[in-house]
Every structure is written in structure tokens, then in C-alpha cells.
Amino acid sequence: MSRKHWLALPFMFVGQTAMADCGAPEDMCETATGGYFIELPDTENPPMVVFLHGYGGSGTGTMNNRGMVEPLLARGYAVMAPEGALRNGRKSWNFFPGWEGRDETAFLSEVVQDAAERFGVDSDRIVLGGFSAGGFMVNYLACAAPDTFSAYAPVSGGFWRPHPEACDGPVRLFHTHGWTDNVVPLEGRFLGGGRFQQGDIFAGLEIWRTANECVDNRPDAFGTTDQFMRRKWTRCAEGSALEFALFPGGHTVPKGWADMMLDWYEGLPGS
Template identity: 55%
Template sequence: MERLIAIAIMSAALASSAVADCGGETPCTLSAGSYHIARPDRDNGPIPAVMFLHGHGGSAVGVLNMREMVESFTARGYAVIAPNGARRPNGPRSWSFLPEFGGRDDFSFLPEVLNDAATRFDVDPERTVLAGFSSGAFMVNYLACKEPEAFAAYLPVSGGFWRPQPETCAGPVSLYQSYGWSDEVVPLEGRILGGGRFTQGDIWAGLELWRDTLGCDTHAPDRIWQDDTRQLRRWNCGEGHTLTFELFPGGHRVPSGWADRAITWIEAQIPATPDTE
């Protein structure tokens, strides 16, 4: 009997190690792609997480090399999940947020990554948000619009919708949009690409779509304020949903200190449960 118990314990340990046989520099592989994860130094219950999507031509490893951002999240108890965009034929990694792009179905792939991270690393799906930069931010907006309940909240940086933008979205979300005032790569007003084949959308029009989706009675913000060099607007529309717009000085980048501000906003929308404090 003791020998059988010992074998059972050993088998369970081996099974557990097989589940989490990746992380850090070792990618976790799914049938449709891969992701990397950086975990906080904690083991008390399900872990909240930020899934962060890289920009056009970026990679999951590149996201984990954004040390200030990643360390800010992990220091406050959040895992950082960094999926890899799929490679286009003869091109760089990116995200298929428009049907014209073809390739992998990222609307299915990203929830699959979340489910896998929940199984392998005890990530809490109810407290995982989707964030992204540039092309990753476009993907964040489109997934939030199409599948609003896929993640707990959405945080796009330097990206919105393309033209023609969706006429409606499936339901309200909590969304924190950050943008650089002098962004010339994805300007606030949008720009035309590919000889007229594609048009990056107007960020202000995208915010209008989100206000309509949230059921705002007026376009006027509930609050307008300045925090150091940043200008902010906030709309509280619909039960339990908030739209916040942050305009920061500078261009096409994730601004310094964004991660800490993002966590403060996240925790105002999704209060910590007792076993994750």
C-alpha cells in the first residue's frame, strides 16, 4: 500500500510538472501558436493577469523584454501573458483583426491562450485583461467589440479601429485607451496605407462608437482632468462599465509609468477577491 501511495504521489508530481513545462524564456505551444509568460512571486490562489499583444513585427520575447512594464505588473501580483502574433507569408508577425488579412483566427486563439494559462499556471480568467500596443491595440479593440466578455477589461495603447470601423459592437466593456499626442505612426486622426487599400481610423470616432456601445446619454465626459503632463477624460456609462481616455505627451510608444496607472485603473474596475490580495 505504501508503495502504491508513493507511486501515486510521484505520478501526480510528474503530471503537474508536465502541465507547466514552459514559461519565462520557454514558450508554451498550442496548435495555433505560442505564448510566453512572466509570473509574480506568489502562489496564494488564482493569479490575475495582463495579456499584452505586441505591435506589428514584434514578438512575445520582445514584450517580456519591456522590463519596466513587466516588472511593474509582476511586482503588484500580476502575471504577464505575451502571445506571439502569426507570421504573414513573407512578412513579420502581426494580428489578423481584419478579415482581409487572412491567416490565423486570432479571435479564437487569444481566448485559447487564456484557457491554457489558466490550466498551466492557475491564472484567473475572471481577472485577466487584454492589453496591446499599436497593431496589438487594434486587435484589442476589435476583440473587445466582437467578444466583449472574452476578457475582464481592455487596455489598447496607440491603436483603435480601421476604416470602415464597425457600426456597432456586441456589448459594453470597460476600456482604458492611451494615446500619444504626437503619434505619427498611427496618428489620432488616422492615415491611409497601402496605396489607399487600408485606412487607419480616427481615434475620436472610435471613442464615439464605444460611448454608443456603453449607452452614454451624452458625449460629454463625466470627468476631465490633468495628471502631471497627461490629459484624461472618463465616461461612466452603463452598469459596471467605464471608458477612460489618456492622452500623453510623445509619440508612438508605451509611455513610462503606464503599467502602474493601468493596474490602478484595473483594480478600480475589478476589485481583488480575498484570496488574491
């Protein structure tokens, strides 16, 4: 072995160690355009749930929601919490068309690829979830680029007005919302002194039915899971999935969401 290659080896090993050091839940992994926190199950090549925090939240706050994180880990899923970029002094997501800022689709694709290289997560089995502003981000990304991730699971977030004229499809999406949510009400509300308006959640579902080429507006399957009242549309385009779960609480990620969402995801063809 040449002296040049011999000298390079220690630096190579140090670099690899440094890459893996960010795997602790409290240590951010940095990429070219941002960063993320991650926690891994005790399995190889695991699927992953990427969960986006709400306005003013953080990746650390997401990881501290152990009622959500631990059930996902117990089911063999890695959990990633990307860090939003600063918007008006608080961390959030650049979801609304026409806003200036980070390309979030590129960023989220970047952090998933980084996690695949660092930790061996399965980049073909990624569920993108998010709460509130993170849920809005999930909807807009799924609308514009549905093939980016395997499935989408927004909580308490839909579209803003004006709604998208149309979304690409098919999409596999599971929307969860609280009956008494008054931060993102089912009917929507005005923000910023009337400059912005949250959209109607049911109007958003109509956009998804159109994207998925559903034959009827009416759901054709109903059910309950603990506190959740569920309705879904099954007579839609091949490869699509659309379900809505309503729970009696307010603006929160509800207890039981993680297992319910994974039951839905694992029941999809190819998952």
C-alpha cells in the same frame, strides 16, 4: 497497484514537469494554435495582463520591456505575451474583419485557459492590452466579444476604416495614445499604398460611447496622472467603463502606463 498503473506514473510526472518548464520568461508555452510567454508574481491564483505586441514584434520583445513588465509583476499580476502569427512575413494579428487567418479570439481564449491550467492564473481577472497592431486587435476583439476578458487596455491602436457600424457592449476599456504619434496618428492615415486606412481615434471613442449607452458625447470627468491627461465617461450603462489618456510622446508604450492602467482597473466594480 497494478503493473500497468505503476509504469504509467513516471510518464505522468514527466509530462507534468514538461508542462511547467515553459514558465521561464524566455521559454514559449505552446498550445494547439500558437504559443505565449509568461512571467508570474510570487502569489497564488494571480490576475493577469495579456499584452499583444505590435506589427513585426514578438512575445519575447514584450517580455523584454521591463519598464512595463516589472510594475505589473510588482502589483501581483502575471504577465503574458502571446506570439502573433505570420502575416506578410512578419508577426502580427488577424484583427481586420474579412481577413483570412487564425481566429485570434479563440487563440487568446485558448492561451488564457492554458495558463490557468498550467500556472493557476485567475481566468476571471484578465486584462487584454496591446500596442499598435496589438492595440487594434484589442479594439476589434472587445467590439465583437466584450465578455471574453474582464477589461481592455489598447495603446496606440484603434479601428481601421471602414469603422465597425456598431460594437457589442457594455465594455470596460482604457485607451492610451501619444499626442505626437505619427505611426498611428490620432487622425489616422493610409497604409499599403492606399489599400488600408487607419481610423480616427476620436471616431472610435464615439463607437464605444454608443456601445456603452453613454448619455452624452462629452466626458464628465477629467484628471492628470504624471504626464497623462485623462478624460472619462461615467454616465453610461451599468458595468461599462470608458477612459482616454493622452500623453505628450509618440508611438510607444509610455513610462507609467502599467501603474496608471492597473489603478483604473482595480477601481472598477468587481475587479
